[in-house]
Amino acid sequence: MVAGLRWLLWPLSRFLRQSLSMQILEGLLAGVIAGLMLPVALVSLLAPIGEGFLRLFQMPVVPFLSISLVAGVGRLELAQASRLLGRAAIVLMGFWVVVLGAVLLIPLGFPDWREASFFRPSLLEAAKPMNLIELFIPVNPFAAFADTQIPAVVLFSIALGIALISVPKRQGLIEVLDRVQSALLKISAYIARYTPLGVFAILASTTSQVSPSELPRLAIYIVLQGGIAVVLTFLFLPYLVQAVIPIKAGELIKSFRTPLLIAFSTANLLVVLPLLINQGKQLLIEGMARQRSLGLEDRESRKKLAQSIELPVEVLTPLALVFPDMGRVLSLAFVPFAGWLTGNPLTVEQMPSFLITGLASTFLEGVLAMTFLLSKMGLPTDMVNLYIALDQLAVARLGTLLACMSVISLVLVGTWISLEGFRYRLSKLLPVAISMLIIPIFISVNRFILNQIPQPSNPYRSQLETQGFVLAKEKAELIKEPKPLEGAGIWPSMQARGAIRYCIHKQDYPMAYRNAKQELVGADVETGLLFAEDMGMKASFIQIDHLGNQNKVRPNGLEALKNELCDLKLSSDIIVPQESAEVLYTSTNQSYGIGLLLKGSRFSSKYRWKEIKAIKGFRVGLEAHSPYSINWVQRLLPHAILNTSKVTAELLKELKNDNLDAVIISAQKGAAWNVLEPSLTLLVPKPTKSLPTARQVPEDAIELSRVWNHWLKLQGFDGTKNKVYQHWVEGIADEGK
DSSP states (O other), rough: HHHHHHHHHHHHHHHHHHHHHHHHHHHHHHHHHHHHOOOOOGGGGHHHHHHHHHHHHHHHHHHHHHHHHHHHHHHSSSHHHHHHHHHHHHHHHHHHHHHHHHHHHGGGOOOSSOOOOOOOOGGSSSSOOHHHHHHHOOOOOHHHHHOOOOHHHHHHHHHHHHHHHTTTTTHHHHHHHHHHHHHHHHHHHHHHHHHHHHHHHHHHHTTTOOOOOGHHHHHHHHHHHHHHHIIIIIIIHHHHHHHHHHHOHHEEEEHHHHHHHHHHHHHSGGHHHHHHHHHHHHHHHHHHHHTTTTOTHHHHHHHHHHHHHHHHHHHHHHHHHHHHHHHHHHHHGHHHHHHTTOOOOOOGEEEEEHHHHHHHHSSHHEEEEEHHHHTTTOOOGGGGHHHHHIIIIIIIHHHHHHHHHHHHHHHHHHHHHHTOOOOOHHHHHHHHHHHHHHHHHHHHHHHHHHHOOOOOHHHHHHHHHHOOOOOOOOOOOOOSSOOTTTTTTTTHHHHTTTEEEEHHHHTTTTBBBOOOOEEESSSSHHHHHHHHHHHTEEEEEEEEEOOOTTSSSOOOOOHHHHHOOSEEEEEEOOGOOOOOOGGGEOOOEEEEEEEEETTTTTTTTTHHHHHTTOOEEEEEEEOOOOOHHHHHHHHSSSTTEOOOOOHHHHHHHHHHHOOOOOEEHHHHHHHHHHHHHHHEEEEOOOOEEEEEEEEEETTTTTTHHHHHHHHHHHHHHHHHHHHHHHIIIIIOOTOOO
């Protein structure tokens, strides 16, 4: 019995005997495997553990940073603080320029694959303005602490530290702050013991949300950003330090290998702060001793060097953790990746605005900054969920590795040039320049290799073409040669025949269309089937021509209702006031956001209606069936040349043949068409324009309209309406089915 128990506990005892870094790596690997292999419902139980671990780890961060800055700056003399911070600021801005250049080059590494995805509601969300004054200047410092408003906390702490410089007998307070700082570090060190468990829970829950079909595309981003992070960490920054300080690049990496490994394993820079400070002091002392030709026996001279180095290192290190490091700035590359992944790549014209806004946003918390940037660049803000998943999978660790080395380099170089100055030598800077050239070479090689690989199949297109109903039990019956109904739209007549017939548009993706099996499917079709099931009726469908062209066999919606060919026009259209005189509208069930389908990235930099409105001779296709719709578009785009004689499928052919510049369409439908035609680009200009939609019934079908409206309201309360909409329009699979 005892031997059996010992055998069962052997893996646990072996795990506990390993070093923390090895435990973390094993927890990371186990989390990825669990996320890929276990059911989503089971893995979701781990999410609270991961979230709790992250909250515990973040708990001491803001107090620690504030106290470190107050105590560190408070020790300095005013002139010394000015010189130190000024030199360090120059170095930091140099780092920003280098890494922003890398971010600018990363899109060149994406292969020539055209991508598109389902509609995302965030496309219609207005961009939230970034208030830099509110971000940096706190009215209430305590509110800034509570909201984790890091830039405001930093400014307050630096101001308090500078004020402390002129306060007499400040040393007693500084010693108290040092003790509190040590206590906060102990909290972080204690929580770090449970990092393997936290990493396991986080990785399992995030990996389970990543579709295997998305992995090839996600790997592109991980390889590109990871490769650049490795080049900057182990080549550019070490050679830069070597050019300034008489310390070899290999010696630098060897001295800091322990904190670099811990930072990579935990994806947390704070836990290695004491190691960075201690190792930084030792390396600077060694560098200054070499410059002065001091031996190990010159203890008194080395002691004086240590005293001159101590304060700058203790001030710069926590301060460097607050300002955007190279790893944080490199994460901006996710924005152009999100644009490429969704079929809306950033244009050259957008890049300057993106880089400037992106650098400013890195002072925000990562997820908040990314959400703001995605919205600002006209990309779906819910892509931030993918950003979080990638961050947890690999990018955060690679970014933290670069962040750790950039903090080390900033502290070493900033302290050195503040105390010793910098002597320019071309021979020393040559390795730095060569290491920078490796980045564009790496990106070019990556693009070349990827372009030799066949493009992976688009999972969204396959989903759109093959998926069935999420809730409806019956298949949709399509009547090819419909005959007039007796009492069309009259509720008692419908009850008597026990059936309801709907009118739908042809090729109305994703609302009503034929899938790969030639079955009639879509959001409107499923909604109609569910209504018929609840009413105890048999549902059937007929197709109508959206334009009502006299040369077509199928009638338009008005004709179909007037000729009693259907009880209800199921396809939702934008409300046309004039048609209210001939038919009855149901209650408004949703609104359509207005978007533009463009060829490639042409005109995609014009992401505001004001800019598009100014384009002269802008050729726009519009599937319009009423003068009201045409007039509305003409007011929106007064200089546009409209083509309203064709249906959407024909207009898209004209667009691809360069006979049109854009096709105006609802964002919900445009996204589905974009999945089918990935060579196109869906643009939803800002500010967002939306129009209400409703369904039509015969003008005397008052009872049917009332029954439909109340039924649809009930579907909204029990979640049915939202589930059907998400399944067809947003492409969200139903896990509980």
